[in-house]
Amino acid sequence: MLIEATHRERTTEVQLRGKVLQGDELDLPTLIWLPDLIEPAENFESFFAHESNKISKVRDVHLLNYRNFGSSDHHDSFEMSDLTNDIVRYMDQNSITMATIGGHGFGAKVATATAIDNMNRFTGVMCLEGGPVDQTYHPEFLELKSYIQKLGKLNLNHMEGSDLNKQIDQVVQNKNWNKIFKQAVNATKGNASWNFNMEGLAKNVEKRISDVATWRDSYGLWPGRVWVNLATYSHWIHLSTNTLPYYNVFPRLNNKFGSQEFNLFGKDESTANHWLHETKDESEQFHLSNRMWRWLKQKDGVDVLLTDRSELGWYYLPDRGTDASVGTGQGEYIPEHVHHNYTKTSK
Numbered sequence: 001m002l003i004e005a006t007h008r009e010r011t012t013e014v015q016l017r018g019k020v021l022q023g024d025e026l027d028l029p030t031l032i033w034l035p036d037l038i039e040p041a042e043n044f045e046s047f048f049a050h051e052s053n054k055i056s057k058v059r060d061v062h063l064l065n066y067r068n069f070g071s072s073d074h075h076d077s078f079e080m081s082d083l084t085n086d087i088v089r090y091m092d093q094n095s096i097t098m099a100t101i102g103g104h105g106f107g108a109k110v111a112t113a114t115a116i117d118n119m120n121r122f123t124g125v126m127c128l129e130g131g132p133v134d135q136t137y138h139p140e141f142l143e144l145k146s147y148i149q150k151l152g153k154l155n156l157n158h159m160e161g162s163d164l165n166k167q168i169d170q171v172v173q174n175k176n177w178n179k180i181f182k183q184a185v186n187a188t189k190g191n192a193s194w195n196f197n198m199e200g201l202a203k204n205v206e207k208r209i210s211d212v213a214t215w216r217d218s219y220g221l222w223p224g225r226v227w228v229n230l231a232t233y234s235h236w237i238h239l240s241t242n243t244l245p246y247y248n249v250f251p252r253l254n255n256k257f258g259s260q261e262f263n264l265f266g267k268d269e270s271t272a273n274h275w276l277h278e279t280k281d282e283s284e285q286f287h288l289s290n291r292m293w294r295w296l297k298q299k300d301g302v303d304v305l306l307t308d309r310s311e312l313g314w315y316y317l318p319d320r321g322t323d324a325s326v327g328t329g330q331g332e333y334i335p336e337h338v339h340h341n342y343t344k345t346s347k
Contacts, residue, residue, distance in 0.1 A: 003017065003071065004071070005017075005070075005071055005072060005073050005074055005195070005196075006073050006074070007073070007074040007075070007197075008073050008074065008075050011075055011077055011082050011085075012085075012089070013073070014067050014072070014073040014074075014075050014082075014086050015072065015073050015090075016064055016065060016066065016067065016072045016073070016086050016087065016089075016090040017064075017065060017070070017071040017072050018041045018042065018062060018063045018064040018065050018070070018071065018072075019041065019042050019045060019062075019063045020060065020061070020062050020063075021045065021048055021049055021056065021060065021061040021062075021063065022056075022060055023055075023056045023057065023058070023059055023060045023061070024056050024057050025057065027341075028058065028059055028060045029058070029059055029060070029098070029099065029100065029123070029301075029340040029341075030059065030060050030061075030062060030096050030098075030099040030100070030340070031055070031059040031060070031061045031062070031099065031100045031101075031102065031126075031296070032062045032064055032087065032091075032096075032099050032100070032101045032102070032111070033048070033061055033062065033063050033064065033101075033102055033103060033104075033107070033126075034064055034065075034066055034101075034102070034103030034104070034107030034108070034110050034111050035063075035065070035069075035070070035103065035104055035105070035107045036103075036104050036105030036106050036107055036130065036274075037069070037105065037106045037144070037201075037212060038069060038177075038180050038181065038184055038196060038201075039069075039104075039105075039180045039183070040065060040069070040070040040071070040183065040184075041063035041064055041065045041070055041107075042063055042070070043183075044063050044104075044277065045063060047277040047278070047285070047289070048061050048063070048289075050285065050289065052282070052285070052286045052289065053286075053289040053293070054289065054290065054293040055289060055292055055293050055296065057293070058293065058296050058297050059100065059296060062094075062096075062099075064087070064090065066083050066086065066087070066107070066110055067082065067083055067086050068196060068197035068200055068201065069196045069197070070195070070196065071195075072086075074196075074197040074200065075197075075200075076200060078200060078201070078204045078211040078212060079211055080110070080113045080211060080216075080219060081117070083110050083113070083114070084110070084113050084114040084117045084118070087101070087110075087114045088114070088117075088118050088121060091121065095341070095344040096341070096344070097121070097340065097341045097342055097343040097344050098120075098121055098122065098123055098340045098341065098342075099121065099122060099123070099340075100122065100123050100124045100125075100126065100296065100300050100301075101114055101115050101122050101124075101125060101126070102125060102126025102127065102128065102227070103126070103127070103128070103130065104128045104129055104130060104275075104277065105128075105129055105130040105236070105274065106130060106212060107130065108126070108127035108128060108129070108130030108131045109130055109131060109132060109133075109215060111125055111126070111127070112125055112127065112131055112132050112219075112222060112249065113132075113219050115222050115224075116219060116220045116221065116222050116249075117220075119222075119223075119224070122224075123224070123225065123300050123301035123340070124224060124225040124226065124227065124295075124296075124299070124300040124301060125222055125224070125225070125226045125227070125250075126226070126227045126228075126292065126295075127226070127227070127228040127229075127246075128229055128276060128277070129229070129230055129231055129234065129236060129237065129274050129275075129276055130236070130237075131228060131237075131245075131246060131249075132215040132219070132245055132246065132248075132249040132250075133215055133237060133242055133245050133246075134213070134214045134215045134245070135213050135214075135236070136209075136210065136213045136214055138236065138238070139235070140235045140236050140271075140274075141213055141236075143174065144177060145205045145213075147171055147172050147174075147177060147181065148198075148201055148202055148205050149202060149205065149206070150171045151167065151168065151171055151172075151181065151198070152198050152199065152201070152202030153202075154167055156191055156192050156193060156194075157191060158191060159191060159192045160187075160192055161185050161186070161187025161188070161192045162187070163192065164185050164187075164192040165182055165185060165187075168181045168182055168185075174271060175272075176271070176272055176274070176275055184196050215245065215249075219249075220249075221248065221249045221250070221251065222249060222250055223251055223252065223304070224252070224304060225252065225261075225299055225300055225301065225302065225304060226250045226252055226253060226261060226262075227260075227261055227262075227291075227292065227295045227299075227300075228246060228250070228253065228261065228262045228263075229262075229263055229264070229265045229276070229288070229291060230243070230263075230264055230265070231264070231265065231266050231268070231273035231274060231276055232264040232265060232266050232267065232268075232273070233266075233268065233269040233270075233273050234273060234274065235271055235273070235274065236274050239264075243257070246262070252304055260291070260294065260295055260298075260299070261295070261299070263291070265284075265287075265288055265291070266279065266284060266288075267281075267284070276288055297309070298310070301340075
């Protein structure tokens with residue numbers, strides 16, 4: 001049964017929802033993935049579940065909608081601390097001790113802030129076309145802001161879903177945002193409505209310091225492992241000046257531009273390049289997912305003083321199964337799951 005989002009009075013009552021993609025093996029670590037503004041996290045299912053995507057071999061993936069968007073509950077607050085607390089509460093409710101966290105666009109910003117606030121809960125951060133950048137005056141954000149402002153002023157009383165879609169066509173010229181806004185229309189009989197907190201979002205983008213546009217110095221820095229990939233011709237992260245904030249927040253990225261951890265991706269020169277994961281080029285989609293899989297397999301969770309997991313020794317944790325040479329029933333000295341879920345499982 002589909003559970004609908006509810007507007008909550010108390011911030012601690014907000015429940016997050018999304019979709020869990022189980023990996024190919026038992027007891028895999030978790031990757032929590034967050035979408036860009038307005039877009040439902042479930043849109044990433046086709047990317048992560050693609051037959052060529054090897055991430056399922058190393059992670060269970062939780063496609064998660066943060067508060068006020070998608071299927072998650074609504075609340076008046078858009079403050080980053082509240083968004084991050086929601087995610088940790090979701091982890092506790094779903095018995096997730098530690099996870100990798102990442103996201104696309106604004107989702108990458110939320111992922112970064114969540115990891116910084118809870119360093120004991122996250123092994124690494126992944127940023128796809130987003131992250132700790134203040135975009136208050138970026139033309140691309142101002143374009144999205146204008147869409148939100150205009151559509152947020154519409155009186156939806158007695159407006160059918162088809163009528164609202166026509167209004168979106170008149171206002172939203174960018175075809176990708178056009179599609180995303182239309183996805184957010186509840187087109188049931190009677191009055192059309194938005195399936196996200198449009199009223200709250202419209203108020204927030206009007207603020208002098210908008211929570212969804214800014215990155216504040218007070219959010220801090222993440223000293224651990226990080227993976228950042230930006231569109232080569234990005235209109236959201238202007239190269240090279242807007243890559244500088246990444247160095248301030250992710251000290252491990254210093255001198256790493258062009259490496260596995262910090263790189264550019266894609267050949268698309270259009271405004272669609274922001275949605276790297278939706279490329280129609282099968283080869284590009286494979287290479288993007290392969291970059292992510294390789295980092296998750298080789299670097300995520302590894303001490304920053306080591307080059308990659310190979311310096312730990314590939315057999316640091318013995319294989320599962322009964323092994324007489326080990327002398328334990330479960331086949332290993334230390335169960336592998338203790339590494340990533342030590343508070344929720346027993347030996």
